[in-house]
Amino acid sequence: MTDASSTTGAGSADGDxxxxxxxxxxxxxxxxxxxxxxxxxxxxxGSPVPELMGELxxxxxxxxxxxxxxxxxxxxxxxxxxxxxxxxxxxxxxATPHFEPIIVNINRASN
Numbered sequence: 001m002t003d004a005s006s007t008t009g010a011g012s013a014d015g016d017x018x019x020x021x022x023x024x025x026x027x028x029x030x031x032x033x034x035x036x037x038x039x040x041x042x043x044x045x046g047s048p049v050p051e052l053m054g055e056l057x058x059x060x061x062x063x064x065x066x067x068x069x070x071x072x073x074x075x076x077x078x079x080x081x082x083x084x085x086x087x088x089x090x091x092x093x094x095a096t097p098h099f100e101p102i103i104v105n106i107n108r109a110s111n
Contacts, residue, residue, distance in 0.1 A: 036049050 036053075
């Protein structure tokens with residue numbers, strides 16, 4: 001990694017400003033890459049970012065497994081509901097009525 005003071009600052013003020021801007025931008029990218037890779041050494045005290053990325057990957061994998069289980073359970077419930085609705089549908093034979101017919105005799109009275 002390069003030192004930020006060697007590529008930007010008073011030494012580059014008399015040079016091309018676009019060059020100074022690009023060198024500063026490249027330096028920032030270099031420092032960010034070093035931080036992520038953990039190559040900071042003693043200057044950066046070592047980077048915990050790779051360990052955090054590993055933990056995050058594990059967490060995302062476990063979340064994916066949990067989500068897959070929840071979806072599988074939901075599908076099972078929906079299939080059971082669909083099967084219940086199909087069995088009570090109009091394609092089945094009519095259920096026996098729960099009442100008894102009552103015979104009523106009506107006599108007409110003549111006047």
